[in-house]
Amino acid sequence: MQSFTEENYLKIIYHLSELTNTVQTNAIAEQIQTKPASVTDMIKKLADKGFVDYIKYQGVTLTERGRNAAINIVRKHRLWEVFLVDKLNFRWDEVHEVAEELEHIKSEALIERLDEFLGFPKSDPHGDPIPDKNGRFAKTQFIKLIDLKIGDGGTITGVSQHSSAFLKHLEKLGLTLGKQIQITDVTDFDGSVEILVENKQINISREVAKHILISTNGKN
Amino acid sequence: MQSFTEENYLKIIYHLSELTNTVQTNAIAEQIQTKPASVTDMIKKLADKGFVDYIKYQGVTLTERGRNAAINIVRKHRLWEVFLVDKLNFRWDEVHEVAEELEHIKSEALIERLDEFLGFPKSDPHGDPIPDKNGRFAKTQFIKLIDLKIGDGGTITGVSQHSSAFLKHLEKLGLTLGKQIQITDVTDFDGSVEILVENKQINISREVAKHILISTNGKN
DNA sequence: TAATTTTTTTAGATTTACCTAAAAATAAAA
């Protein structure tokens, strides 16, 4: 059984592994809000316990054991987010911080019953897939909005940034999960994107477009 | 804001305060499963922070501030227990350990919304009163079953032991909250008590009788 | 390839919550 802190490291390493194969010390330090020296210490500990493979100066990768542990934490995090939104009427931009705490509650029975209580949801309020109790989940095929071309369209099915500030901004723009969008123009000057949502033309910054995930329903 | 550990100390001191006015170091050590020397350390820290009044060798009492903090933790613990039993179908003997973890989740909004979701319950699955958001709750007038005399009767409205072993035992005997009981005999030899529940005569040990709380509906 | 910059690690400290062993204070018994 891992400590609260170890669990956070595993979770962060797991998320960073989706971007790069081996994960760098500095990247972890930035995510976990700590110093690289502290990360090195913890990585050694996780390596000793068999959660990560680690070669000095080369970065880390999760072992099978480490990945399973990480996926379990992600599962808990996402289930709690569904609970907060579906049952306690939290908004999607309010749930992340609370779920960061709830994900560390240890009871397995609690999570299985919570899953059942929520009706075995497949995705969380931000569109991220929820692993089942065996750690399996659909590899969702997302495209970043920024990577679409003029004329391309699709459905908003996820976000890659969970901060309250970002999500509130999306809400204000009417860009919530399930909304159909289509790219109508891309501005050369600042890379901002012109999109059509519910028959309205809006302009979003490149930065925002990077963190909106689209499932395309075929181009036109 | 207090640490996980500080919260546990406050909670334990609060519960022990219901028995004796000033709480002894050894009593805390026993409850918290630690050594008296460690308790002394923590007490000093809590005193520095203004949560307890402390005189060397004399024991501690909670300050107003300490009591408020403790009651808030008790409120959270009991609300989570209701959630686990009412919504996730846990049995009353399964909830204590999980609630020991959940009680430390910090979001105030979470607790207010959970309270509302549960319909503002007044008592937890063991019959203990749930403080409202201002820390107010009904001082319940319990009598220990062991203190009743032959012929006395009443309703089981609480227990003063939350261990799974004890609660399972009560369940097996049919002694659950709300059951009407009447004392029919007390054995001199071992102090065990003969009681009438649902037209059946059963015998319970002195130890068990000590931890069952009765609200009397008048003697006969 | 050499020089510079960036990344990562080591070394040595700090803080929190705990420990053991011994000393001091208080309470109980003779």
Add this chain to the structure above:
DNA sequence: TTTTATTTTTAGGTAAATCTAAAAAAATTA
């Protein structure tokens, strides 16, 4: 009121997770 027993505190230390500052390795640039 001594003596004995119990309770509590002090002193000094440990482990976990962090830190700063400096050294070492790797990557980048000139």
